[in-house]
Amino acid sequence: MKYSVLFISIFCLYSCNQREVNKIKIRSVESIQSIQFPLDSLTPDYFHGLELVTLGGKDYFTLLNDLTSTIYYYDFETRNLDRLLSFDTGDGGISRGVMSYYHIGEDSIFLFGKKLTSYMVDLEGNIIDKYNLLDLSIRQSTYSSSKNPALFLDNMIYYNSLIWGMYEKDYFPILRYSMEKRHVELSDPLPEVYFQDGDWGKLWYDYAYQALDSKNHRIIYSFPASNTLFVRESGDIGLKEIENSRIFDPILPPFESNQYVYDSDEWNMEMNNTPIFKSILIDYENEILLRAYLKPVNSSIRNAKRSISLVKYNLNSLELMEVLELPNNYYDFDNSFFKDSFLYIRILTQDEDFIEFEKFNF
Structure with missing residues (x-):
């Protein structure tokens, strides 16, 4: 009997969640303009670093060539x-060399290094400070890009690391560097959703995404396997799950076990058929947050193009507002930014001479 009661309780909870999802407005959006920036022959067509900044009252589109x-x-x-x-x-x-960068105000830039050391520099490139963010005793690879940057909060630097395919409760992929003690500490484990029976495939679900919400003094996190957001509030220890941010069905591991051939047709088919949450982006003018959701696609092609939904939240409460459907599947939301409340999303093209964005008005 207790199992029946438990099943009914879970069913009711799931049904209630589904009814809440069904109430969310879903609408399609269309681009209103496209813009291009020229690339030189030295710049590859992938970008770990991309940022819109204002310096001296002038707006600059910036990108990082990590090869040079x-x-x-x-x-x-x-x-x-x-x-x-x-x-x-x-x-x-x-x-x-540099893996990613992040402007701190108008007088300094944080450079996330490819090895042991990261740097704070001025706008002329002079080194102001150094941080040894890679602790060899922890044995986890650090990584950073514009959509999972190292962020400063409460005299700490929070940043990401990984061990491919590691989904254990004693694994802490989020690290922190104490500015006062000048050393690396383990910060946070994966959310509970990662500890289901099965395997996540050793790649796409390993990476976390985050953004600094400077208005509310916190860091907001998007974990690829979780249909909720997480926050790190200033002054608090640990991450807090935001229940009212829940959207769509729970994501299940694509594999029953780790007995698969990585990057095989079968592996790609299962990975492509599993949805995934990706990066987040803040628009302070309209006080909204967008979170990318890649829909399943029935394909065995590596990195198959997927349709993208953008889940829109109120920035302050992180409550769901609506879901926006992009018109095509050739977008890279990891290369996106807001300017004057317009959203610019990179278009994936075969042209290596330009980087192109489509402009959207919400």
């Missing part, structure tokens, strides 16, 4: 390249 450790600054209005900021690598410079 160079930040490109484009005048946003003219789309023309304004200047380059290159960093020396090796002894006396940025050791082993």
